[in-house]
Amino acid sequence: MKISLLLSEKKHEIAKTWFDLIAGTYPQDTANFLKTQKNRFGNPVGYTISEGIDVILAELSGEMDVARVSRHLDNIIRIRAIQDFTPSQAVGFIFLLKQVIRKELADEIREHQLCDELLKIESHIDQLANVSFDMYMACREKMYKLRANELRNRTSRILKMSNMFKETDVEEKDPAGF
Amino acid sequence: MADKPKPNDLLSEINYTPPSRKWMDTPVEWKKGYYCYGAKPKNLDYIGFPNGREWNVTEQDWKLVDNWKEIFLEGMENLLKKFRSFRLFMDICVRCGACADKCHFFIGTGDPKNMPVLRAELLRSIYRRYFTIAGKLGRIAGARDLTEDVFKELWYYFYQCTECRRCSVFCPYGIDTAEITMMGRELINLLGCCTDWISGPLANCYRTGNHLGLQPHTIKSNFEYMLDDLEEHTGVRVEPTFNRKGAEILFVTPSADFFAEPGVFTCMGYLLLFHQLGLDYTWSTYASEGGNFGFFTSNEMMKRLNSKIYAEAKRLGVKWILGGECGHMWRVLHQYMDTMNGPADFLEEPVSPFTGTKFENAKSTKMVHITEFTADLIRHGKLKLDPKRNDNHTVTFHDSCNTSRGMGIFEEPRYILNSVCNHFHEMPDNTIREQTFCCGSGSGLNAGEIEELRMLGGYPRANAVKYVKEKHGVNMLSCICAIDRAVLPPLIDYWVSDVGVCGVHELLGNALIMDGEKERENDLRGEPLPGMEDKGEEE
Structure with a gap:
């Protein structure tokens, strides 16, 4: 018996419990909405989380296609990076998966002595959390860049006209001669 | 950024579930990036708007005028008399929830007070308290007193509505929540609390x-x-x-x-x-x-x-x-x-x-x-x-x-x-x-x-x-x-x-093919038109 096989067999239960825990990081009314509205355009947050964790679970128990996992992880982090969460709350939903696996597979892990394998899977989850934090920072940095660019773009023509703003000319010599 | 963690934070199991509270008991958390800056007095003075002053949204004291509550309630009474739709919208909502998940701000932020029904309820609770008989019963009738914190809450959420009216498409009564926001903002403006971004332009x-x-x-x-x-x-x-x-x-x-x-x-x-x-x-x-x-x-x-x-x-x-x-x-x-x-x-x-x-x-x-x-x-x-x-x-x-x-x-x-x-x-x-x-x-x-x-x-x-x-x-x-x-x-x-x-x-x-135009190589952004990508290089 391999833990990856168990993960695969129980993926629906695990995904549901994990999703419910993630939905539980939102206020109760919102959690209900995230769980019940199934239309992907009417409930993009719920859909993105649900789709993302299905992929992450499938890859954890399978080949671990890094590009695929990253894409879906990024979709989730991109939302939580700007929602009303602290940085640890934004990425911490990854650790909730550990709780879910320990709970859902407790009997099997004990019965088949799968602790070593469990540790291995949990290391993968830790690695996902590491990657998530990088993604979180990239999203925050993106926000700062957008804010700066937006300020510039909105008035770029006027600033250009009044000679207050000039496109950077790489050929131009620094007047100070550096 | 978060304060230093307390020992309990480090010892407890990870749990991000927020406390379950009634909406009236849930205080506003002023999250940076979610609220605008306040209006500068010079801009309000210019257009003859009252109660302009130097103030800061993030400070406890908004420097409201002493009789701000009277001004607000009197203004609300005037609007209720002037606009029948406003009084109707204050009265008829049955909280069926059809609008609740239609607002892009609710869908995006996940903040229940951005459900159109609840955003309107922020003002409706004031209406009940001061303009209906049942409202004298207070909270049991969905009414609450107008306090500075309540006013700030109104401000926070009426500037989290784009008056887009998507919610009204789904309302069986045709309540136009955008108009409720418009009324809310009129009242806010009576107290000189416009946003900088609006008052400048x-x-x-x-x-x-x-x-x-x-x-x-x-x-x-x-x-x-x-x-x-x-x-x-x-x-x-x-x-x-x-x-x-x-x-x-x-x-x-x-x-x-x-x-x-x-x-x-x-x-x-x-x-x-x-x-x-x-x-x-x-x-x-x-x-x-x-x-x-x-x-x-x-x-x-x-x-x-x-x-x-x-x-x-x-x-x-x-x-x-x-x-x-x-x-x-x-x-x-x-x-x-x-x-x-x-x-x-x-x-x-x-x-x-x-x-x-x-x-x-x-x-x-x-x-x-x-x-x-x-x-x-x-x-x-x-x-x-x-x-x-x-x-x-x-x-x-x-x-x-x-x-x-x-x-x-x-x-x-x-x-x-x-x-x-x-x-x-x-x-x-x-x-x-x-x-x-x-x-x-x-x-x-x-x-x-x-x-x-x-x-x-x-x-x-x-x-x-x-x-x-x-x-x-x-x-x-x-x-x-x-x-x-x-x-x-x-x-x-x-x-x-x-x-x-x-x-x-x-x-x-x-x-658009213009009379007398030369062979068009670029679009209006100056980028090469399809098939003209090499033209610039050839020249």
Whole structure:
């Protein structure tokens, strides 16, 4: 018996419990909405989380296609990076998966002595959390860049006209001669 | 950033579940990126708004006047008397929840107080307490006292609503939550608590005629830039007129299209179209703003700003008015202008000089939407178009809230798009037309300091764009709103990437075959047209 096989067999239960825990990081009314509205355009947050964790679970128990996992992880982090969460709350939903696996597979892990394998899977989850934090920072940095660019773009023509703003000319010599 | 962790934080198991509380017991958490800066007194003084002062949203003391509560309640009483719809909307909600999950801010932020029903309830609870008999029972009747904290809560959430009216589409009673927000903001303005982003453009617009305060010579020299670019791209020198008396038509559009990218390219599209037609029209440096930030503050201010359009039409002696691509500008023109500043009996019923089409829908306001005008021209074969020039674009269309839900413009822009480009794909049904998702930045919320809120509010829209990008390879998001053109690029950049944003008339300008034009190598942005990519290098 391999833990990856168990993960695969129980993926629906695990995904549901994990999703419910993630939905539980939102206020109760919102959690209900995230769980019940199934239309992907009417409930993009719920859909993105649900789709993302299905992929992450499938890859954890399978080949671990890094590009695929990253894409879906990024979709989730991109939302939580700007929602009303602290940085640890934004990425911490990854650790909730550990709780879910320990709970859902407790009997099997004990019965088949799968602790070593469990540790291995949990290391993968830790690695996902590491990657998530990088993604979180990239999203925050993106926000700062957008804010700066937006300020510039909105008035770029006027600033250009009044000679207050000039496109950077790489050929131009620094007047100070550096 | 979080404070230092306490021992319990480190020892307890990870649990992010927020406490379960009734909404009246849930205090507002002022999250940076979710609230605008407060109005500066000089701007409020300029437009004669009361109680302007130096104040800071993040400070405990908002420096409200001593009798602020009386002013608020008296103002509310006046609005209830003046607008039957307001009293009706305060009375009839049965909290069925049909609107609850329709708001883009709720969907994006996940904050229950952004459910339209609950946002309205913030004000309704005050209404019950002070204007109904049952309200004397207090909380059991859904009523609560007006306190400073309650006022701040109203402020926080009424500036997290873009007045887009998506929720009202689903309300079985037809409650227009946008109007509740409008009333809420009127009351907020009585206490001098407007936002900086709204009050600045408001004062500029009142003084100079447009949001940035561009003076006539600046507007004109901005146009010179555009005309030089157009000449370079087409070989045709366009020569528009300004403030010309006796022109047949006055053209009014949002001023953002004079100076901000990508709006300027839409403006270039208008210039080419009018030149090619030989339209007898004029621009105005007095009525130089289609947008109306009064709409976001008070009905009186909206009326004052709007009055410039008819006044200028009268002064110049034009026959009718043509309006450019804009969102809330059109809600004001279509729904309010006629009764606010009309009747415009000095103007004529608009008739297209090229097709003879009578715009009977504009019989009373005398103002025609540019997409109606252009779609009619195309329908009558009055324009020579080469849609292949837009073959590098796979286009979708974002219905702006105000033109779609506010005035029912659905077909005209699509008709134009299908005539000027070969690759057009719709976004999913529940994200377009009447059910369109807002850009997340309307009603004066396109302030830089609330970028996070805007990104979340615009997420449902961006999500649909991402879908058509992945499904159909869409790389251009077209729209007919200046705010959309300003705010969709960063929104798309964050959520989707590699999808451009343009006005419908920019694509028309690309496709339009001008008399006497040189071989067109570039589009209006100066980028090579499809098939012309190597041309620049050869030369």
